[in-house]
Amino acid sequence: MASAVSLSLSLRIIPPSSRTSHAPVISHRSAPRVPPHSIKSIRIRTNLKSPISASALKSTPGMAGEKKKVEVFDSEELLAVQLAKYTAELSEKFAKERGAFTAVLSGGSLINSLRKLCEAPYVDSVEWAKWHVFWVDERVVPKDHEDSNYKLAYDGFLSKVPIPTGNVYAINDALSAEGAADDYETCLKHLVTNGVLATSKTSGFPKFDLMLLGMGPDGHVASLFPGHPLVNEKEKWVTFIKDSPKPPPERITFTFPVINSSAYIAMVVNGAGKSGAVQTAFGNGEKSDTLPVQLVSPEDELTWFLDKDAASKL
Numbered sequence: 001m002a003s004a005v006s007l008s009l010s011l012r013i014i015p016p017s018s019r020t021s022h023a024p025v026i027s028h029r030s031a032p033r034v035p036p037h038s039i040k041s042i043r044i045r046t047n048l049k050s051p052i053s054a055s056a057l058k059s060t061p062g063m064a065g066e067k068k069k070v071e072v073f074d075s076e077e078l079l080a081v082q083l084a085k086y087t088a089e090l091s092e093k094f095a096k097e098r099g100a101f102t103a104v105l106s107g108g109s110l111i112n113s114l115r116k117l118c119e120a121p122y123v124d125s126v127e128w129a130k131w132h133v134f135w136v137d138e139r140v141v142p143k144d145h146e147d148s149n150y151k152l153a154y155d156g157f158l159s160k161v162p163i164p165t166g167n168v169y170a171i172n173d174a175l176s177a178e179g180a181a182d183d184y185e186t187c188l189k190h191l192v193t194n195g196v197l198a199t200s201k202t203s204g205f206p207k208f209d210l211m212l213l214g215m216g217p218d219g220h221v222a223s224l225f226p227g228h229p230l231v232n233e234k235e236k237w238v239t240f241i242k243d244s245p246k247p248p249p250e251r252i253t254f255t256f257p258v259i260n261s262s263a264y265i266a267m268v269v270n271g272a273g274k275s276g277a278v279q280t281a282f283g284n285g286e287k288s289d290t291l292p293v294q295l296v297s298p299e300d301e302l303t304w305f306l307d308k309d310a311a312s313k314l
């Protein structure tokens with residue numbers, strides 16, 4: 001399992017005159033020519049006055065050493081373009097390697113940032129039939145309720161791409177929070193048995209190919225909130241909460257052992273309202289309590305996608 005090890009991140013800002021084809025490019029327009037999962041550096045796609053420093057990153061607790069990347073974009077639009085490219089490349093990699101791509105969605109602002117996947121070239125080029133879609137957390141409400149993460153994803157993403165209906169794993173909204181969590185965990189166990197879902201050799205928990213996660217302004221991820229005992233759950237795959245500090249109160253959520261057994265995680269964060277939590281997550285804020293987002297540490301690679309407002313305190 002990924003744990004806190006020393007970082008080998010480097011921040012390279014290459015002046016235009018000395019750029020070579022293999023150096024990371026600081027660009028407002030062009031996308032990288034190499035797959036993002038092969039890059040071991042921080043890309044700054046912005047004119048931030050104080051760019052992120054490698055030393056700031058080194059002090060982030062619980063991070064996965066050289067497996068961490070940070071991308072900062074001048075706008076949410078540029079972030080969405082690169083997020084689509086990153087996701088499409090991972091989809092291709094896993095579809096080739098294992099014949100399936102297991103993608104986990106969060107709710108919230110993440111869904112809007114996936115919009116470029118519904119456009120050319122990706123809407124036609126991605127092997128959507130290989131996708132299997134899950135939720136890292138869900139509110140215990142009917143699927144057509146305004147608070148439903150399924151409805152949000154369906155309206156903004158799933159209704160626009162040809163993923164087979166049978167490959168979309170929504171919660172059973174007829175059950176209680178506890179029942180829905182148990183039912184979702186049972187569903188995951190069946191998918192491990194039939195080989196759709198991989199298992200982590202390190203942790204024994206299911207190993208999703210990619211989790212696309214958002215973060216709340218308080219540093220929560222999934223429905224794992226600061227100071228809540230669910231953050232420390234070590235056994236269950238899926239659990240439930242009835243006292244969520246953010247409405248609605250009843251939710252189900254993946255636990256950290258499952259989140260951190262995934263191969264890749266994209267942490268997608270926009271807006272100045274989240275800059276304080278981003279600052280804390282990178283270890284240079286004043287807050288001393290560990291935020292849930294600081295515990296995110298996938299097995300293969302964590303990539304932060306930040307717009308310049310979210311990165312403004314780094």
Ligand SMILES: O=C1O[C@H](COP(=O)(O)O)[C@@H](O)[C@H](O)[C@H]1O
Pocket residue numbers: 106107108109110137138139149213214215216217220221222223246
């Ligand atoms: O309640 C939730 O909030 C987080 C963050 O949402 P955002 O709108 O601030 O991006 C989200 O990731 C989670 O899935 C959702 O249930």
